[in-house]
Amino acid sequence: MKKNxxxxxxxxxxLTIGARIALRCRDVGCSHYDIAKCCNVTERTVYNWCKSKSIPxxxxxxxxCFILRSQISWLVTGRIDKYQWVDEFPIGFFDFLVSIRTINIENRxxxxxxVFEMAMTLHFSINNSAHKKHSFNCFVGKEPTHKVHEFKCFMNRVTTNSPFHHVEEVKHEVQENxxxxxxxxxxKSELExxxxxxxxxxxxSEKTVYNWGKGKSLPTIMQFPALCSILDADMSWLVTGCCDLPQWIGMTPTELKVMLDNLNRLPSRTVNQIYLSVSVIVHELDTIN
Structure with a gap:
């Protein structure tokens, strides 16, 4: 099944976690070398993961998850989240998210x-002036066109009232730090x-749990689902400090859903170029800072 x-x-x-890694490698066209470089491991290690000879x-x-364009819960358990955000991403969007990882969550x-407003404003402006051959007056020294005004009004109507009730409220506050x-x-303390x-x-063993609490070791992938269960903790939050993508970005689920729906209506090549360009700019500005 495909989308975009x-x-x-x-x-x-x-499937085993190794089989799921191998499956996503094929789905996104990712090589063992790509994964090895991203995770800072050897290609042999990645080969062993994919063949289920070892577990990451x-x-x-x-x-x-970043390199395979996936989500933590699916990679660890094989189960699909109530809303699989990554399946809604337009081409180039994931690379954009990677580029803003170092930005404070308050600013993401x-x-x-x-970037979304820029993409949509350009789309509305170009479509509005398409009947005027070689005319670019709508971009310079003019009040917003009727369609651009409609877009701004549309943006103002985006609220926190979710149109899709299967997305629950986040369970935990952000703890990325x-x-x-x-x-x-x-x-552990909250649940005593x-x-x-x-x-x-x-x-x-109790010693193992003690080491987890002291930061001396991490649970294995096999132990992790049970740990999340007894802690009543969201799997993504326990690993990253954020429950889901909207929380990581600092948006409501509704706002992000509206953005993705509208971006997916634009020409994929255009959206890809916009986000790739912005990713380069973010990287350059981050390097300067």
Whole structure:
């Protein structure tokens, strides 16, 4: 199944994590070399992951999700989130998100809004002047055209009232500044859990749980779902500090959904070029700073 020339995620909980990695490699055209470079491991390590001869450590999961255009819950469990955001991305959008990773979460949404408004304003302006051969007056020294005005009004109507009720409120506040152990200890304290209780539930020793809390080690991929369950923690939040993409960007689910829906109506090559250009600009500005 495809959308916007992308292969969509499907239920894959019957596959091993290695098989899911190999599946996404084929879907997005990613080589073992690409993954090795992104995760800073050897190609042999990636080969072993894909052949299920070894399992990637938890610390590699965020990088794997970026390079494979996937989500943490699907990669770890094979189950599809209630809303699979990455399947809605227009071409070039994921690379744009990678470029803004170092920007403060308070500013990411503003950057995305600015680029989205630029793309939509250009689209409205060009379409409005298409009947005027070689005419570019609508771009210079003029009040916004009727269609551009309509677009601005449309943007003002975007509210936090979600049109798709299957997206739940986020379970946790953003904790990007903390390590895994910090987030682990927050949930452990909030639920008043003991090392013994966690160890019995996850099938590990109390010493192992102690090491998780002290940042001396991370749970394995196999232990992770059980840990999320007893901590009543969102899987993505426990790994990254954010529950989902809208929270990571700093937007409501509705606002992001409206943006993606409208971007997907534009010519894919145009959107791709806009986001690639902005990605380069963000990288250059970040280097200067």
């Amino acid at each position: 020339n992308k292969v969509l995620h499907t239920l894959a909980d019957h 450590e938890l610390r590699y999961i965020p990088s794997l 949404g503003d950057v995305l809004r600015s 903390l390590t895994f152990s910090g987030r682990f200890n927050i949930r 859990l003991s090392n013994k209780g966690i160890s019995l539930f996850c099938g590990v």
